[in-house]
Amino acid sequence: MSLADDTRDWWSNLTLAGQFALAGGIVMALATAITGLFVSARIEDAVVRNTANATALYMESFIAPLSQDMATAGRLSAPAEAGITRLLKDTALGQRVASFKLWSTDGRIVAATDLEVVGRQFPVTEDLTQAAAGEVVGSFDKLDEEENEAEQALGLPLLQIYAPIRETGSGRVIAIAEFYEVATQLKTDLVRARMTSWVAVLLVMAAIFLCLFAIVLRGSRIIARQLDDLAEMASRNVGLRIKVQGAAARFSQLNDQALRQIGADLHDGPAQLMGFAALRLDSLRKGGDPRAIAEIDGIQKAIREAIAEIRNISRGVSLPEIEKRAMVEVIRGLVDAHAARTGTEVALRLELPGELPIAVKICLGRLVQEGLTNAFRHAGGQGQEVRVAVEGGGLVAQVLDAGPGLPAEEDIFGLGLAGLAGRVESLGGELTLGPRMDGRKGAELRMVLDLRSVE
Numbered sequence: 001m002s003l004a005d006d007t008r009d010w011w012s013n014l015t016l017a018g019q020f021a022l023a024g025g026i027v028m029a030l031a032t033a034i035t036g037l038f039v040s041a042r043i044e045d046a047v048v049r050n051t052a053n054a055t056a057l058y059m060e061s062f063i064a065p066l067s068q069d070m071a072t073a074g075r076l077s078a079p080a081e082a083g084i085t086r087l088l089k090d091t092a093l094g095q096r097v098a099s100f101k102l103w104s105t106d107g108r109i110v111a112a113t114d115l116e117v118v119g120r121q122f123p124v125t126e127d128l129t130q131a132a133a134g135e136v137v138g139s140f141d142k143l144d145e146e147e148n149e150a151e152q153a154l155g156l157p158l159l160q161i162y163a164p165i166r167e168t169g170s171g172r173v174i175a176i177a178e179f180y181e182v183a184t185q186l187k188t189d190l191v192r193a194r195m196t197s198w199v200a201v202l203l204v205m206a207a208i209f210l211c212l213f214a215i216v217l218r219g220s221r222i223i224a225r226q227l228d229d230l231a232e233m234a235s236r237n238v239g240l241r242i243k244v245q246g247a248a249a250r251f252s253q254l255n256d257q258a259l260r261q262i263g264a265d266l267h268d269g270p271a272q273l274m275g276f277a278a279l280r281l282d283s284l285r286k287g288g289d290p291r292a293i294a295e296i297d298g299i300q301k302a303i304r305e306a307i308a309e310i311r312n313i314s315r316g317v318s319l320p321e322i323e324k325r326a327m328v329e330v331i332r333g334l335v336d337a338h339a340a341r342t343g344t345e346v347a348l349r350l351e352l353p354g355e356l357p358i359a360v361k362i363c364l365g366r367l368v369q370e371g372l373t374n375a376f377r378h379a380g381g382q383g384q385e386v387r388v389a390v391e392g393g394g395l396v397a398q399v400l401d402a403g404p405g406l407p408a409e410e411d412i413f414g415l416g417l418a419g420l421a422g423r424v425e426s427l428g429g430e431l432t433l434g435p436r437m438d439g440r441k442g443a444e445l446r447m448v449l450d451l452r453s454v455e
Helices: 003-013 016-066 078-089 092-096 126-132 146-154 184-268 270-285 290-317 327-342 358-379 415-426
Strands: 097-103 109-112 137-140 158-166 173-182 346-350 384-391 394-400 430-435 443-450
Touching: 016 078, 016 137, 016 158, 016 173, 016 184, 078 097, 097 146, 097 158, 126 137, 126 158, 126 173, 137 184, 146 158, 327 346, 327 358, 327 384, 358 384, 358 394, 358 415, 358 443, 415 430, 415 443
Parallel strands: 346 384
Antiparallel strands: 097 109, 097 173, 137 158, 158 173, 384 394, 394 443, 430 443
């Protein structure tokens, strides 16, 4: 077996609760990871943005008055540079700021705590563009740009903030102040916020999963219990069906024995007595007067007709001894007897297994007997054919004719066929009478019997 087949078998052997626990657990784990990442990212963005806005507003109140020269000269005057230097060195604000840069709107650094980058032109980044448009931009510990080499070397958790500097009166952005605030406490707060959000998401998802699993587990146990009950009931039904079929088979066998006994009794009793009466009438005819002879002839004719009818009845109610004979021989014997009695021909097509249960033998013999009788009665014996074959574990037997078909005005499913249908159904089979299924003219008596269900 392939790995796919092994996996499929392993999966199908799991209970409904086990399948839900595995599949639902994977889905819930993925949902927890995605939700946790999303929530923690949104929390971090919100904390950084709020901190950046507050810090930018605070810094702008100090930096903006010293940066108004940027509106006209595009650079800072010496007094303004000195004021910014003092602000970042000698005040409490300077202790919070690890690094500072003042950008022109075209990406040139006008002033900075790192004098090596002053006057250098750097590519305009997206953060710088947003700040030039009037937005405050903040990011935490993202020092991956070329102009951040000095800040990376500090090895501190830094909050990077871009704050637009506006011209007094017009509100036009004339420069961008970039400063890096030491954010040790912010880092601790963010770690705590991430942990809190992850714990909250995990608890919520776990609660949802446990509630759903409890529901599925209860349903799985109910289904498993019902399946066990159904399996037990099916087992009992199979046992009962086997017993019923066995009883039906035994009844058919006893009934057939009774019919054979009745046929023998008719042949050996009334028929013999009627024959003896016919012989006595022959002796009375001798020496009698002509009027008595005429009466005797009439009586003798009636007796002979009665004898013939009794013999026909005795042959019809009995089957040959079939317990120890092969079914092919039984069918050939029935066909030969029918052909001799009616003077008609019957085609045979037999494909039988080596051995059949006695109940099936009796049923098949009755089918051939009843079918040929009806074919002769309603079709005059035209195109009579008996077919028996095994198809897919089932026995299919057909008696066909080439007559005018079934008469619509008569109920030909009489006592004989009704009894035969009961026999077939008691063995779990099906008996049908209708037009030929091959599309040809005539009628077809068809029996389908599953040999696997018959003991």
